[in-house]
Amino acid sequence: MNLAIADIETLSPGLKRFTFTGAELPWAGPGSHLVLEIPGAERTRKNAYSLIAAPDGAYRIVVRRVERSRGGSHWLHDHARPGDVLEVRAPQNFFHPPRNAKRHLLLSAGIGITPFLAYAQTSGLVYELHHCCKPEEAHSFRALLPQGANAVLHTNREALNLHGLLARQKLETHLSICGPESFMDHAISLAKSLGWPPAKIHLESFGSANWGNPFSVRLKRSGITVDVRPGESVLEALEAAGLNPPCLCRGGACGECRMSVLEGTPEHHDHYLSESEKTSGKSMMICVSRAITPELLLDF
Numbered sequence: 001m002n003l004a005i006a007d008i009e010t011l012s013p014g015l016k017r018f019t020f021t022g023a024e025l026p027w028a029g030p031g032s033h034l035v036l037e038i039p040g041a042e043r044t045r046k047n048a049y050s051l052i053a054a055p056d057g058a059y060r061i062v063v064r065r066v067e068r069s070r071g072g073s074h075w076l077h078d079h080a081r082p083g084d085v086l087e088v089r090a091p092q093n094f095f096h097p098p099r100n101a102k103r104h105l106l107l108s109a110g111i112g113i114t115p116f117l118a119y120a121q122t123s124g125l126v127y128e129l130h131h132c133c134k135p136e137e138a139h140s141f142r143a144l145l146p147q148g149a150n151a152v153l154h155t156n157r158e159a160l161n162l163h164g165l166l167a168r169q170k171l172e173t174h175l176s177i178c179g180p181e182s183f184m185d186h187a188i189s190l191a192k193s194l195g196w197p198p199a200k201i202h203l204e205s206f207g208s209a210n211w212g213n214p215f216s217v218r219l220k221r222s223g224i225t226v227d228v229r230p231g232e233s234v235l236e237a238l239e240a241a242g243l244n245p246p247c248l249c250r251g252g253a254c255g256e257c258r259m260s261v262l263e264g265t266p267e268h269h270d271h272y273l274s275e276s277e278k279t280s281g282k283s284m285m286i287c288v289s290r291a292i293t294p295e296l297l298l299d300f
């Protein structure tokens with residue numbers, strides 16, 4: 001779809017809300033994300049952003065300006081103007097509130113609150129949201145929450161008693177987490193140590209290619225070799241080479257982009273593979289994971 005930026009609002013020095021409009025926007029429930037094609041000096045970036053509300057004639061996202069941007073957030077913050085038209089993939093959703101859950105514990109940090117802003121507007125959803133953020137951004141995040149939201153903002157992450165919070169939940173509760181890799185890793189390992197079954201833990205991630213060292217990817221079935229630069233994902237490198245590998249979340253959470261590793265050692269950054277699968281090194285999520293060895297041979 002070609003969608004026009006209808007409005008850009010500055011929420012804080014590092015946060016902007018973008019409103020997109022276009023003809024006949026497909027419906028999108030809570031947890032949906034858009035993939036924007038963002039122009040760049042060297043190449044177009046495809047970045048995924050959660051919709052912060054159900055469409056009402058427009059799609060809305062909030063974007064953080066990250067200092068070490070690979071292009072997407074800087075372009076949106078510094079160059080995008082109302083009236084600009086972007087290529088946007090129709091919303092996809094692999095992070096909808098689990099339907100069999102009676103209660104939801106939602107944990108987020110930083111820009112990870114965005115999918116939960118849509119959850120908080122879903123009627124009938126019984127939830128408790130705990131969001132960690134910088135003190136200077138608390139006001140902006142609070143203003144995005146609907147009136148009466150069952151949300152607590154924590155401006156000191158150390159002071160949040162995550163262990164106690166996870167331990168006191170009722171059995172019927174499902175846990176959903178979204179935020180930076182370190183925050184998610186900590187919350188997941190605490191939940192597992194307390195006996196939360198994996199089926200009740202749901203993840204959304206805004207991970208992107210980590211910077212790391214350059215490496216090469218040899219594709220067994222396609223018969224080509226592709227160089228992956230620092231700050232670029234294997235997925236992006238394959239797309240730039242004209243290939244169309246499967247992907248959905250582009251953040252290491254959905255499992256869609258999993259590829260078999262035939263040679264070489266991957267460096268995992270996803271939240272999808274189990275620890276034993278990561279240790280075996282036999283597969284990897286190409287949207288976020290990199291290589292320890294100078295070359296990987298993938299079954300693609």
Ligand code: FES
Pocket residue numbers: 246247248249250251252253254255256257258270272285286287288
């Ligand atoms: S696209 Fe979802 S894990 Fe890679």
